[in-house]
Amino acid sequence: MADLDNILQTEPAVVTAFSALTYVANDHEQHLRLCDLLEEIADSLPDRIDQRQCVCAATALKYRINAHHQLEEDVLFPRMLARAAGDAELQRVLQRLADEHLTDEGHCDEAIELLSKLSRGIAPPNVEAAGYLLRGLFEGLRRHIAFENDHVLPIAHQVLEEDDLEALAAQIRKSQKDRGPEPACRSPH
Ligand SMILES: [Fe+2]
Ligand SMILES: [Fe+2]
Numbered sequence: 363m364a365d366l367d368n369i370l371q372t373e374p375a376v377v378t379a380f381s382a383l384t385y386v387a388n389d390h391e392q393h394l395r396l397c398d399l400l401e402e403i404a405d406s407l408p409d410r411i412d413q414r415q416c417v418c419a420a421t422a423l424k425y426r427i428n429a430h431h432q433l434e435e436d437v438l439f440p441r442m443l444a445r446a447a448g449d450a451e452l453q454r455v456l457q458r459l460a461d462e463h464l465t466d467e468g469h470c471d472e473a474i475e476l477l478s479k480l481s482r483g484i485a486p487p488n489v490e491a492a493g494y495l496l497r498g499l500f501e502g503l504r505r506h507i508a509f510e511n512d513h514v515l516p517i518a519h520q521v522l523e524e525d526d527l528e529a530l531a532a533q534i535r536k537s538q539k540d541r542g543p544e545p546a547c548r549s550p551h
Contacts, residue, residue, distance in 0.1 A: 379527035397500035404496040416481035418547035445521040
């Protein structure tokens with residue numbers, strides 16, 4: 363059973379240039395824990411659903427995924443490309459990752475809707491389709507994160523310079539301020 367307290371986001375109070383890439387890697391770790399939770403929920407369909415798990419998963423999907431994608435697309439990827447100008451392969455890879463973000467965000471929206479219903483005790487009309495949706499989401503996220511950890515973050519460590527990391531940290535701080543603290547996930551009852 364997933365440790366729901368461990369799913370809750372923990373962020374360092376102040377992110378600096380020094381810790382900006384660690385923050386991105388920590389985001390990935392948290393997303394992987396969220397994937398484990400989604401897998402547990404998919405396995406518990408249709409009649410062993412834990413409603414608090416569904417609230418936690420929906421909250422985390424809403425709060426974290428788009429913000430993380432935005433950070434990568436607005437700052438991390440463009441800064442990497444600017445430092446590796448003319449690297450057509452990197453450009454192709456980062457474009458593919460941005461395309462995957464869009465696909466994953468569509469799946470996230472559908473999953474949030476499903477999880478919100480499950481958290482209120484509403485059974486999905488088609489259990490197989492519900493399981494397929496959750497599995498498609500966490501399998502896609504896991505592949506995407508593994509690729510970024512193995513291939514993108516090492517390049518970022520190599521090519522990014524102090525002002526890039528400062529820009530990344532500034533965007534993280536702005537995003538944290540704009541979003542406010544992540545709402546606690548509470549049982550609906
Ligand atoms: Fe990404
Ligand atoms: Fe990422």
